[in-house]
Amino acid sequence: MEYLAWLLLLLPLLCAAAIQFGVKDSPAAAANLSVASVVGTFLIAVLLVFNSDFSSSFTWATAGTFTIQIGILGDQLAKGMMVVVTGVGMLVHIFSLGYMKDDEAKARYFGGLSIFMFSMTGIVLADNFIMMFIFWELVGFSSYLLIGHWFEKKSAAEAAKKAFLVNRIGDFGFMIGILMLWGILGQTFLFAEMEAPAKALPESQATIVGIAVLLIFCGAVGKSAQFPLHVWLPDAMEGPTPVSALIHAATMVAAGVYMLFRLQVAAGTSIFEGFAGTTIAWIGGITTLLAALMATQQDDIKRVLAYSTLSQLGYMVMAVGLAGEAGIEAGQAGMFHLYTHAWFKALLFLGSGAVIYACHHEQNMWKMGGLFRRMPKTTMTFAVGTLALMAAPPLSGFWSKELILAQALEHNPPLFWIGAGVAVLTPFYMMRLFVVAFLGKPRDHGAEKAKEVPPVMLVPLIILGVLAVVSAFSLIASSIVPDNDFHAHGFHPNMVFWISLGALLLGAGGGFLLYHGRSSDPLENNPLFKLFRNKFYLDELYLKLVGLFQDTVAMAVHFLDEFLINGMIVGGLARSTAGLGNIFRRLQSGNLQGYAILFGAGILLVIYLTVFAR
């Protein structure tokens, strides 16, 4: 099994190398190679799920008694996650064959996807924190490559840079957290060795452990785009839409949740007790609410989905944070939502990609309309995805969200009510999107001439549509999501059920009534909704802050460096020496060569004499 797992990790890397150094000039070959590689990894991942756990590692760096390992931890969690990653990856690759058919840099695109698959696999399989950090950085890099795929476009180049930098800010905290935890847990990075020292932690270290966990959480705040570092994800929609589906919806952005849950499995949830877990849960809660509010006023179809991704990630982070109080079940609820969300959100993004493709790269939903008549199959799959995201029973999204809300109600009622509020907003903005883009009459030429997409794009949509319905049922779920007793078979209606059902009807009904038959947003001029439309002006605020703290400080420091350090302190010293040197220079030949040679010879003479005279 180990060999298969290493192959699972290395296959995409080999594929990317082959594309970069071999078939770069033959786009079709590059695409086929990339698809073949991802199909191969999916088959391996499925094979591994049905086999026993395993682990394998080698020493990557040695310094005396200290080593850094690169290793694979093939437990149920990792194996299940691999099926999600390679499964979504495979469908996105296939969809891309159609979507990117005529792209100028198709080879570079598929090479980038393969690099991403390699990096993501590394995060999932990592058996220690340094290895996870290595691949954590690499997914950030592949995301940078793919967001900036159309780099001639200024906005795409800027978005790629922004994504990388915002993630770096998160990783600043992440690395400190990793180092602190290393010190706290007896200097081990290995997940397998964390449990015993974590159990034996003295009460006196509770604060420092909490700080370390929160710093590690910073990594997740960056990668999973939580408030206040959420600003990169909507901009990342500048990348090709299949990339948004794979990286910025289903897999990479979920890596933060996966990482936190991995830590909970490895070291136990006890290190999340107290302020650390509470803070994480509240950050998740704030993100889920703010993002849902912002989603209600976006006009770009992809941006609505981007904000909804933020919001759903907020749910997951909230659940993982609750694990500090509730124990591992809450974290498992978060993972369960990660798993169902991956399918239906990939479906929605690919569906939006199909729509954008059919409307000749129009992304504004107000210029669409009437697409149901023109592309009924795509619309049907999109409707399924929408229902799953709205958490309509009995689709997959319903079961996982239900669990998170149940955990919140039990352990943190205020967060439950935030979650319930978002459960109204989600169907509201999704209904707005669906009604405006797919129903009514076409409002632009692109939408009028839209046609159903080719099978290579439709088939992935249909497969994802099926999964969006059934993925929560235990027949499929129990072999992929860590074993637990909350799969769809053991459900009884309770208070949470009735509240979320009410929220669904309220939000969806409100959205339908408000937007049916409209050709512009009736809430556009409402000051409150203007605030949502402008994303609470957070982007502007950050730009100001960066301008102030980075560029102004850089300018001031540069000025001081030139005039204070170079000009006065050291320069003064140099000038006085130079004055002395000038005298010598006049005495000597006066040219630079002569001086330099004499200078060198002089120094050698000085050494010689001093040593000799001793």
Add this chain to the structure above:
Amino acid sequence: MTLALILLPLFAVIAILMGANPRAAARNATGMMLFAGLGLAALWALGTRTFLGVDFLVLSKPEIHLALNFFDGMSVIMMLLSVIVAYAAARTGDCEDRHAKLWNISLLLIAAGAVGAFLSTDLFFFYAFHELALIPTFLTIGILGRGDRKEIAWKVTIYLAFGSIILLAGLLWLIAASGTPDLSFESLLKCTVPVAAQRGIALFLLIGFGTLVSLFPFHSWAAPAYASAPAPISMLHAGVLKKFGLYGLLRLHPLVPIGMASWLELIIVLLLGNILWVGFVTINQKRLDSMLGNSSVMHMGYIFLAIAALIAAQSESANPIAKPAAILLMFGHGVTIAMLFGLADRIERLTGTLELRDLGGLAKQAPKLAFLFGLAAMASIGLPGLANFAGEVMVFIAGFKGWEPDTPPGWVQIATILSLWGLVISAVYMLRAFRHIFQGPTVEFTRNASDLSARDRSPAVLLAAVLLIVGLFPNILLQFLEQPEAVVAREQAHITQHPRPPQPAGSAPVQPHPSPSQ
């Protein structure tokens, strides 16, 4: 056999003076150096230690030897860095025919001086070889440099002469205080320096070596020098020769551990000056060459951080990560900055400018150049899989090695945390530069640019391959640093403050010495 590494470039210099084609001579000599260097490193890795060195007695009272050998794995790694960068430097840049002689002779002398300094096992030649390499550096800037070359050359000379003289004073004091019978590292490292003298010696070494490495606030010479010097000279100096100071600190630190420890707070303030202060200066640069020059100053801070961790631990056995981390990062940085300077030279050749605001969209015109530059830029900001990351992450781990969770973070931990912010700073300026040069629509300067030819690519491809190999398998280099028992024994001798009797002459320096007490 190690002598060949010095003789090859020196013979080439003689050949050029006698009328050989300068470019061909430099390329052939550096090619052979690379070949010989890789061969010697392989022999060393396989365990051959005794027949690699040469040892001429130059002077009998006091004993000075022209002794060239691999004193330990650190020397091997620095030698590898030198020959790799020299190979690439000799294949970078275009000079006018009338300057070809000076250009190539300088290049060869710097390479010879660097290799000589790293391989000398004798303090005298360790110092002298470095001086030998500095002289052609001044000359090329003064004669072939761009911009205010005279003024910049003068400034560099003043700074580095200042550093060299302070260093010389420190070394002489060290020799006197240690009472060493001769000037070989072997004898020297067996000595014990009285605690009273350590503090002063340590300060002289820090300022002396520090100025040569552009330690804050003695860094103002570096960026203008690299921007002005011809590309191969910048590559060799920033990539290789500048590491002399760090190498010297790592080499001599065991002699004055207590003295160094007394300056720990100062070192930390200065290294943060490199990372944060110079980091912000780098963000504000408008030209690619000054940006790269400043970035290389900034990155010296990380290596000083590893040295600070070593100093705080006072011995290699207490923090075994720090020294390998520093060496690995020195190597990674050397290769990366050489590659960046080489490619910046190509960008200027293709477009005629290095002003960031005048460039744009070059990736469209020159995808291969964009790939190579992107790889080097990513290496420089610590992307895993490339050499610098392995070094950086080990530096940070070394920074936390001495932390007890029950106590608040100490100086080194605080410095590590603040230094980590440098990763954000580097990403800001590197991605900004890449964005300005390669992305966005093409502009006037880039519209007619062509891609790199295979010949122009070759040095960068070699450096890229090295970055990838070391980045993916850092143990390829780290294996050279497996500690021989000699180091451990030496440290024990220091701890007990009992100098051991000198070893019988003739034994190879790196052979483990059985301690008499064992």
